[in-house]
Amino acid sequence: MQMPWRRTSPTSSQPSTLSDDLRSALTREILRTELLRATVLLITVSLLMTSMLVSYWMFPWAIEKIWRGQFSPAPLLVSYVPLLLFELSVIATLRRRLALGRDLPKIGRYIGVLVETSLPTVGLYMHMNIMGSAQALAFAVPFAYFIFIILSTLWLDFRLSLFTGFVAAAELLAMAMLYHPPGFADDPPPDLAFHLIRSVVILTCGVLAGAVGAQLRRQFESSIAAAGARDHITNLFGQHVSPQVVDQLLAAGTQVTGETRKVVVMFVDFRNFTRDARVRLPGEVVVRLDEAFAVLIDILERHGGIVNKFLGDGFLALFGAPIEDARAAPRAVAAAREMLAAMDEHNAGQDWPLRMGIGIHIGDVVVGTVGSPRRKEYTVIGDTVNFASRLESLNKEFGTQLLISSAIRDELGAGASDAELLGSVPIRGYAEPMAVWRLA
Numbered sequence: 001m002q003m004p005w006r007r008t009s010p011t012s013s014q015p016s017t018l019s020d021d022l023r024s025a026l027t028r029e030i031l032r033t034e035l036l037r038a039t040v041l042l043i044t045v046s047l048l049m050t051s052m053l054v055s056y057w058m059f060p061w062a063i064e065k066i067w068r069g070q071f072s073p074a075p076l077l078v079s080y081v082p083l084l085l086f087e088l089s090v091i092a093t094l095r096r097r098l099a100l101g102r103d104l105p106k107i108g109r110y111i112g113v114l115v116e117t118s119l120p121t122v123g124l125y126m127h128m129n130i131m132g133s134a135q136a137l138a139f140a141v142p143f144a145y146f147i148f149i150i151l152s153t154l155w156l157d158f159r160l161s162l163f164t165g166f167v168a169a170a171e172l173l174a175m176a177m178l179y180h181p182p183g184f185a186d187d188p189p190p191d192l193a194f195h196l197i198r199s200v201v202i203l204t205c206g207v208l209a210g211a212v213g214a215q216l217r218r219q220f221e222s223s224i225a226a227a228g229a230r231d232h233i234t235n236l237f238g239q240h241v242s243p244q245v246v247d248q249l250l251a252a253g254t255q256v257t258g259e260t261r262k263v264v265v266m267f268v269d270f271r272n273f274t275r276d277a278r279v280r281l282p283g284e285v286v287v288r289l290d291e292a293f294a295v296l297i298d299i300l301e302r303h304g305g306i307v308n309k310f311l312g313d314g315f316l317a318l319f320g321a322p323i324e325d326a327r328a329a330p331r332a333v334a335a336a337r338e339m340l341a342a343m344d345e346h347n348a349g350q351d352w353p354l355r356m357g358i359g360i361h362i363g364d365v366v367v368g369t370v371g372s373p374r375r376k377e378y379t380v381i382g383d384t385v386n387f388a389s390r391l392e393s394l395n396k397e398f399g400t401q402l403l404i405s406s407a408i409r410d411e412l413g414a415g416a417s418d419a420e421l422l423g424s425v426p427i428r429g430y431a432e433p434m435a436v437w438r439l440a
Contacts, residue, residue, distance in 0.1 A: 113167065120142070124172070137175075161209040264318065268316075268357070273312075288352055340401055357395030359394070388405075400422075
């Protein structure tokens, strides 16, 4: 029988909500990189400005020689202060947007690129008026464009990096070819081919920076999507799903809604736990349960099982779901034997020893997610689940710890040589007695 639910991938049970979460997470990451870019840019320009002023203070003769005796700190400060105020406002805006989880408008980013990348052009204009075109274009300022191109990578946007490279290349070419400062008539005329090739190199750097930024953005998107898928699976199956199972589910793209599958169901319960808990403090009860569950679940996961539900002082475990396993039955029985042995060892020296009862059955169940759009849970439904629960309860009647069904015994084959038939036992909810087997 196939349930009429639409089969979807693990990440599509809440498509719109998950998509919004992914977009929000990506927006925050991009804003963080943009905040880093603005901060690094401000620090870099500030350090360059400081080093220039310190050099002038310590080695004035060298600076005067370069600037032909016309160096003055005032123009530097005049060009630096507007950039300082602009970048501080950008940083404040990014922090505010980051706190609100809201992206920047695209036009704002392009305006920021235009303002910032034009700073070297302003510096070049000042130097050309002091040094002349030839010397200024061969000096350090044109290299400053590369600072902005490199940092444009942190926009994580190919078009913004390309725009940065275009602005730098266009403004440098325009200054070289169109601006001729007065007083330098002896300067040779500009060579179009020379300056055009240099601008093309700068534009190419913008393209490469954009490619790197786009690749970083894809990696961000991939990482966020993978984290979202992992979180979705963990939320769906509970925190008691092992990392190994989560990795298998992510790799396999396992369907988790609406299908009939052959699954091994195991019920585990501690005998007389409620009675013993009445005479103990709540904190002591929780600690004791946590200690016992830690031992049992570690064994369960090593044998390929998962805890589907905690049921107070017990739990429901599955083998063969959500990942199919042809050896689910022998694995479940091996896990049960090891769990019993481990609990005997764990009880040694305890003032509150715990005795377990385990029931195991295999059969067809409906596996899938149920719940509301806001809260879903992976579960198994069917007679197999009910019968496994009844088997576990029979441990009280027979004074046993591990009972299996005939279906499990058949699956084990030669591995069930120590199985002892307890007879056909009347079971609540079933019209006919059912064969019950005890394992040592």
